[in-house]
Amino acid sequence: MTPPEEERHNLLLKAHLLGHFGADAIVKTIHNDNLHWINIKKDALQLVSNCPECQQFNIGKHGYHPPRSILPEGPFDHVCIDLGTLNVTSTEGHNFILVLVDLFTRFTILRPLMDKTAVSIANELRDIFCTFGWPKKLSSDNGTEFTNEIFNSLMETCGIDHRLSLPYNPLGNSTNESFVGIAKRALVKRLQGKKDEWNLFLPSIQYAMNLIPAIRNRIMTTQRIDNEYFTKKHRIVHQQFPTNSEVMIKNVNRNSKTDPRYEGPFVVHGVTKNGSYILTDKTGALLSRDVPTSHIKLISTDNVVNNRADQQQYDVQAIIQHKGNNTSNYKYLVRWKGYPPEYDTWEPASSFDDMSMIEQYWARRNVNNNIGKRKRSSHTNLPTKTNNLNKRSKTK
Known part of the structure; x- marks a missing residue:
């Protein structure tokens, strides 16, 4: 039997609210009532895609844009830096290892640092660049040691394009992350129990890491193999998400299973040169961070900006x-x-x-209720004991 068109939405909604299941479950529930109409599956999909609870909690398919290997035009054209630590202070007061990698040759420079203040890092980089030359681009993570006023001033003065990896995205600075691990693993094997002299072994570790023949050919071969493996194992999104499309993003602060998997919805405002996305919320305010493709779940490609023009938002x-x-x-x-x-x-x-x-709100109310219960229980225990005593005395 085919229900009237004006009743179909309520039928779909009633079936969906049974457990917020997907479109297939909705269609099956309606079919069990001997009801059907043309495009019922399409209507069910539309209902599920517009359900706020399903947008927040349903697991979505994460995608990645095709891998883009960074292979600069020449040596020291593009370098990346990071810090490592063994959590051991050397006899000379060093606590950190500055790791700089040339992305063209994979030539690695290791330097011990007493601290990771902006001044210490800027001075060490100045000495390195004065010896090897000034790079065009420098990549780092979002640590405060690389995002402060002194470091930014050094980059601007030297004309270096400073590129930051995205927060909550370990793939952003993966090259240097791996070289930090290589340096630390090689270092601990040389210490033989004398941990506080680790800084003395850095020059020999640096020499060993750079003593690799045919580096460039190995890099290109490895990158090709890695790209093929990545493409095979991951869902690749070849086209960018359209501007003004509606998306949800991964909840990176999810602390429990009851917290939503996704936050939003947000609107795609633009794409950075690194392929990450600039998003805005419902008020039109820019999200404080850029978001990688793998954290995004597409909701709608319709132009939602015009649809929200008349919707007022309040805090x-x-x-x-x-x-x-x-x-x-x-x-x-x-x-x-x-x-x-x-x-x-x-x-x-x-x-x-x-x-x-x-x-x-409910957490605060529950705290007050628990306090009230404890107070009541402390008062009600005394009469109970008295009654028991009275009962026992009567039996005697």
């Missing part, structure tokens, strides 16, 4: 109270940021872009 300062007797009908009294109490309104959970405020 929640606090949730004051709630009403209702279960999760299906709870409403929350919201104090809006920048507005006096007379503008407080009752809002359902579906009006919130982020469930963290609701979770914090």
